[in-house]
Amino acid sequence: MGSQQLLYTGKAKSLFTTENPDQLLCQFRNDTSAFDGQRIEKLDRKGMVNNYFNAFIMEKLATHGIANHFVKLQSDDSSIVKKLRMIPVECVVRNIAAGSLCRRLGVEAGLELNPPTFEFFLKNDELHDPMVNDSLILTFKWATQEDIDQMKAKAFAVNEVLKKLFQEAGLILVDYKLEFGHFNGQLLLGDEFSPDGCRIWDAATKKVLDKDRFRKEMGDVVEAYEEVAQRLGIKLPEVA
Ligand code: ADP
Numbered sequence: 258m259g260s261q262q263l264l265y266t267g268k269a270k271s272l273f274t275t276e277n278p279d280q281l282l283c284q285f286r287n288d289t290s291a292f293d294g295q296r297i298e299k300l301d302r303k304g305m306v307n308n309y310f311n312a313f314i315m316e317k318l319a320t321h322g323i324a325n326h327f328v329k330l331q332s333d334d335s336s337i338v339k340k341l342r343m344i345p346v347e348c349v350v351r352n353i354a355a356g357s358l359c360r361r362l363g364v365e366a367g368l369e370l371n372p373p374t375f376e377f378f379l380k381n382d383e384l385h386d387p388m389v390n391d392s393l394i395l396t397f398k399w400a401t402q403e404d405i406d407q408m409k410a411k412a413f414a415v416n417e418v419l420k421k422l423f424q425e426a427g428l429i430l431v432d433y434k435l436e437f438g439h440f441n442g443q444l445l446l447g448d449e450f451s452p453d454g455c456r457i458w459d460a461a462t463k464k465v466l467d468k469d470r471f472r473k474e475m476g477d478v479v480e481a482y483e484e485v486a487q488r489l490g491i492k493l494p495e496v497a
Pocket residue numbers: 265266267268269270271272281326338339340341342343436438447448449
């Protein structure tokens with residue numbers, strides 16, 4: 258992979274070109290950010306854990322017919338992905354009330370949400386990712402109606418697969434954020450699925466096992482990610 262050029266450095270991942278113009282190398286860094294990038298720290302092993310975590314989930318989703326950008330693992334902390342034209346919105350599905358939903362609506366954390374909710378947020382750190390809706394997305398041409406319908410349908414389809422997967426490991430998938438993009442006229446799930454972008458609680462104890470440990474300075478952040486990985490059967494390299 259000699260011809261790599263850095264294309265984009267985000268808060269947690271870096272994207273590089275490859276010899277194949279349709280594919281990118283996605284490197285998962287140890288950088289961990291909260292509050293729209295206001296707090297950033299390096300957490301040992303996080304990039305590697307998220308890379309393996311994401312590969313496992315994306316492969317699982319693909320076997321359930323949810324097309325996504327993942328091509329293959331490239332190294333411990335990087336994967337090859339299809340190069341997408343990203344839609345600049347985040348899609349959030351919630352099974353249990355937590356985080357901004359509680360802050361915005363005054364609902365109690367832990368409340369079961371039936372049916373699960375769906376929200377769009379504009380990807381814009383300077384504006385603190387404001388919530389947007391179908392009307393705004395159409396007017397500002399961030400996506401088409403067909404994209405909107407597909408993003409919602411695919412985001413809920415992901416829930417059907419993952420809620421069960423986590424449940425079988427004694428875990429609750431509280432909520433998660435997804436990003437989509439276009440590839441050759443197809444809408445694909447992109448970005449990542451890892452404990453950086455979802456909430457996961459132990460079903461019995463409600464122990465927090467996701468990035469809220471970092472946001473709330475609870476400690477043992479990567480240890481919690483590794484616990485989830487191990488309970489889902491994700492094989493991680495041994496500590497050197
Ligand atoms: P952020 O940009 O939010 O700081 P990251 O550090 O995770 O986040 O950077 C990854 C960036 O790459 C995001 O902007 C995301 O939208 C984009 N991205 C994710 N997957 C792909 C893909 N397959 N093709 C092109 N861009 C992608």
